Amino acid sequence: xxxxxxxxxxxxxxxxxxxxxxxxxxxEEVEHHCDEQQKQSQEEEDELRKLLLSDIGELPLSPPxxxxxxxxxxxxTDFTKPGHDHYIYRHANGLCVIGLAPTHIAFKDQGGITNxxxxxxxxxxxxxxxxxxxxxxxMRSESNTALCxxxxxxxxxxVRCCVKGxxxxxxxxxxxxxxxxxxxxxxxxxxxxxxxxxxxxxxxxESLITSEEYKDKKQDGLLEPCLL
Amino acid sequence: MADETNPASGDSAGLSNGLVSxxxxxxxxxxxxxxxxxxxxxxxxxxxxxxxxCVFRLVSVEAFDSDLSSVSASTLRSWLESGDEKDASSExxxxxxxxxxVLQFVFSDAKQTLLRSECGSDYAxxxxxxxxxxxxxxxxxxxxxxxxxxxxxxERAVLLYLKGKYNSESWLxxxxxxxxxxxxxxxxxxxxxxxxxxxxxxxxxxxxTYSKASDEAQGASxxxxxxxxxxxDEENGSTSxxxxxxxxxxxxxILSVHCNKMPIFFSGRYFKYSRNVSQTRWIIDDERMGxxxxxxxxxxxxxxxxxxxxxxFHAAGREDIDVRMLGSGRPFLIEVxxxxxxxxxxxxxxxxxKINKSEKKLVGVKDLKFIGSQCWAMMREGEAEKQKQYAAxxxxxxxxxxxxxxxxxxxxxxxxxxxxxVRVLHRRSPLERExxxxxxxxxxxxxxSHYFLLHLCTQAGTYIKEFVxxxxxxxxxxxxxxxxxxxxxxxLDVTDVKMGDS
Numbered sequence: 001x002x003x004x005x006x007x008x009x010x011x012x013x014x015x016x017x018x019x020x021x022x023x024x025x026x027x028e029e030v031e032h033h034c035d036e037q038q039k040q041s042q043e044e045e046d047e048l049r050k051l052l053l054s055d056i057g058e059l060p061l062s063p064p065x066x067x068x069x070x071x072x073x074x075x076x077t078d079f080t081k082p083g084h085d086h087y088i089y090r091h092a093n094g095l096c097v098i099g100l101a102p103t104h105i106a107f108k109d110q111g112g113i114t115n116x117x118x119x120x121x122x123x124x125x126x127x128x129x130x131x132x133x134x135x136x137x138x139m140r141s142e143s144n145t146a147l148c149x150x151x152x153x154x155x156x157x158x159v160r161c162c163v164k165g166x167x168x169x170x171x172x173x174x175x176x177x178x179x180x181x182x183x184x185x186x187x188x189x190x191x192x193x194x195x196x197x198x199x200x201x202x203x204x205x206e207s208l209i210t211s212e213e214y215k216d217k218k219q220d221g222l223l224e225p226c227l228l
Numbered sequence: 229m230a231d232e233t234n235p236a237s238g239d240s241a242g243l244s245n246g247l248v249s250x251x252x253x254x255x256x257x258x259x260x261x262x263x264x265x266x267x268x269x270x271x272x273x274x275x276x277x278x279x280x281x282c283v284f285r286l287v288s289v290e291a292f293d294s295d296l297s298s299v300s301a302s303t304l305r306s307w308l309e310s311g312d313e314k315d316a317s318s319e320x321x322x323x324x325x326x327x328x329x330v331l332q333f334v335f336s337d338a339k340q341t342l343l344r345s346e347c348g349s350d351y352a353x354x355x356x357x358x359x360x361x362x363x364x365x366x367x368x369x370x371x372x373x374x375x376x377x378x379x380x381x382x383e384r385a386v387l388l389y390l391k392g393k394y395n396s397e398s399w400l401x402x403x404x405x406x407x408x409x410x411x412x413x414x415x416x417x418x419x420x421x422x423x424x425x426x427x428x429x430x431x432x433x434x435x436x437t438y439s440k441a442s443d444e445a446q447g448a449s450x451x452x453x454x455x456x457x458x459x460x461d462e463e464n465g466s467t468s469x470x471x472x473x474x475x476x477x478x479x480x481x482i483l484s485v486h487c488n489k490m491p492i493f494f495s496g497r498y499f500k501y502s503r504n505v506s507q508t509r510w511i512i513d514d515e516r517m518g519x520x521x522x523x524x525x526x527x528x529x530x531x532x533x534x535x536x537x538x539x540x541f542h543a544a545g546r547e548d549i550d551v552r553m554l555g556s557g558r559p560f561l562i563e564v565x566x567x568x569x570x571x572x573x574x575x576x577x578x579x580x581x582k583i584n585k586s587e588k589k590l591v592g593v594k595d596l597k598f599i600g601s602q603c604w605a606m607m608r609e610g611e612a613e614k615q616k617q618y619a620a621x622x623x624x625x626x627x628x629x630x631x632x633x634x635x636x637x638x639x640x641x642x643x644x645x646x647x648x649x650v651r652v653l654h655r656r657s658p659l660e661r662e663x664x665x666x667x668x669x670x671x672x673x674x675x676x677s678h679y680f681l682l683h684l685c686t687q688a689g690t691y692i693k694e695f696v697x698x699x700x701x702x703x704x705x706x707x708x709x710x711x712x713x714x715x716x717x718x719x720l721d722v723t724d725v726k727m728g729d730s
Contacts, residue, residue, distance in 0.1 A: 048554060048555065048619075048723060049671075049681075051554060051721075052554075052619050052621075052681065052721055052723075053621075053673070053681070059623075059673075059676050059679050059718070061678070063623050063716055063718060064716075065697075065714070065716055066693070066697040066699075066716055066717070067700075070651060091650055091651060091654075092651075093651065093652075093653075093654040093655075094654055095650055095653055095654055097650065097700065130658050131657060131658070132657050133655060133656060133657055135658070168653065168658060169647075169653075169658060171700075171701075173701060180701070187698075187700055187701065187714075188698070188700060188701035190700050190701075193650065193653065195654065
């Protein structure tokens with residue numbers, strides 16, 4: 001009997017001791033596990049980074065802009081009046097962004113454009129509320145419908161839609177920051193966004209010129225000298 | 229009462245002499261019910277051309293039930309007429325003027341062959357053959373029956389005639405089971421046996437559709453004038469239905485059997501490694517945009533394994549065609565319509581491997597498995613409230629400086645306002661949406677001073693490209709406005725779509 005008891009004792013050393021050592025082992029394991037996990041996530045990160053940079057190829061010094069990539073640029077010169085040159089950037093989805101081309105005579109005036117007013121024609125274009133996917137309440141405009149009036153120190157000029165369609169949006173930021181027209185008329189200084197019907201666009205397109213043709217016209221000195 | 233001298237065992241369907249076995253309670257019940265019917269009405273209807281089971285249905289007060297299924301029409305007729313098997317006619321009865329053969333277990337098949345069955349189990353066997361042709365695997369089914377509208381008109385005509393003759397009789401007042409429901413009662417049990425399946429309101433439906441054999445010969449079809457006259461007659465309480473109204477030609481219907489299984493769902497996560505693959509099939513003017521689509525690469529492999537009719541692809545969010553989906557993948561569901569069999573987990577794993585090992589490496593999948601009704605909850609988890617992580621390669625107009633890296637990384641929970649981007653403005657509402665950029669991290673790119681790698685974690689629904697280039701100033705602030713110069717995005721990858729569980 002005693003022998004058995006002895007064996008029992010050796011088989012079951014003090015419980016606390018067991019727990020202690022198990023705990024230590026556990027925390028070691030946990031640390032080890034943490035290290036493993038960290039290493040694994042580090043490896044995953046590295047894998048990811050390699051993948052992220054994998055198909056850059058050559059990085060050009062000056063890549064094409066988002067506008068150049070996604071839009072086709074058209075121009076119309078001397079629209080209803082000499083020197084009234086506009087750009088029409090047409091997106092693949094049919095929407096047209098309208099603005100002042102670099103050769104617009106407004107830029108010729110000293111000090112550039114100082115003010116813009118959307119309250120022309122019968123209503124204030126800057127208070128339109130177009131809503132919904134169907135673009136309810138959008139103003140239907142003809143190509144010669146007035147969009148806004150830009151003023152310089154000397155004079156003021158009416159800017160027209162150039163494209164027949166629904167007026168979705170005007171750039172109301174210009175009201176508080178008209179200098180955007182001087183600094184970046186082709187980006188943040190855009191004037192309006194118009195959605196033409198496909199049939200109307202096909203007809204309209206005939207009176208527009210391409211980017212290439214515009215450049216040629218400029219070089220040939222047919223256009224007023226501009227700020228840029 | 230018939231002589232109970234020759235007891236025969238089991239199903240009275242096998243009995244040719246119509247005698248009732250004293251061991252067969254069902255047939256005995258039917259026999260007794262048949263004998264208790266109003267004999268005058270029964271005789272009238274039989275002579276008009278109403279079939280035995282319809283007579284039972286219209287004249288009996290007791291419920292029409294499945295016991296009738298195993299009694300052949302000729303046996304039933306003999307019980308109805310005189311209880312004496314000697315009178316049982318051996319000639320084939322003509323097409324019933326009410327049910328057009330539906331309850332007589334008579335129909336034409338697709339090849340216009342006329343098929344007759346004596347009893348419910350025989351009919352069930354024929355239907356089973358048609359069901360097996362569709363190839364579904366199932367262990368339970370729901371039964372649906374549809375019959376032509378003229379049957380209801382025929383029944384109305386006959387009831388009107390009966391009301392005219394036996395107006396105040398009690399058996400006429402009770403509600404009569406419809407031909408549709410009567411057929412279901414008669415054939416459901418035999419079908420269960422014949423198909424080896426249980427019946428429940430299950431995901432697998434068998435539909436028996438009876439349709440008119442031809443336009444002319446279908447019985448009491450009314451013209452509009454007749455319908456108006458009938459309605460006013462009913463209101464006035466007068467009837468003008470006589471035996472003559474029923475002298476038309478009646479033809480059995482065409483039966484077609486259709487099986488439909490409710491959609492089944494598979495879930496998983498997909499990766500998109502190509503910048504020329506759209507998420508869903510994208511075709512403009514008959515031309516496909518991009519090389520392939522995630523939807524077709526995955527669904528096109530699952531559909532054949534299910535032997536289904538078609539599939540639908542649902543994903544928790546989407547990315548542009550030129551944006552890769554990396555990291556932990558994007559959750560998706562494939563819904564398969566009318567699958568004939570459900571592939572095992574083993575087959576699904578193999579399908580996943582096949583997609584991942586494909587030569588072109590356009591798309592990858594992970595965790596492809598069958599999922600039940602909780603699938604939509606899982607999808608919703610990936611929606612509006614969740615965060616998404618991206619990595620973009622950004623170019624700016626001037627060299628990147630240390631202060632840029634610091635200023636960008638220090639922006640936490642940055643609120644931005646995004647007007648609907650021009651590139652989607654044609655199909656989305658013009659709104660200004662407020663979104664949050666939770667954090668950003670900048671990594672310089674070796675050998676290039678104008679480019680850097682931007683990691684960002686944003687609220688679901690943020691347009692990343694527009695946040696970088698500013699979308700003509702319609703997203704503010706933008707990367708460009710924060711750094712004070714023009715910024716463009718060269719490429720974008722999704723690196724994590726956070727769901728509740730992972």
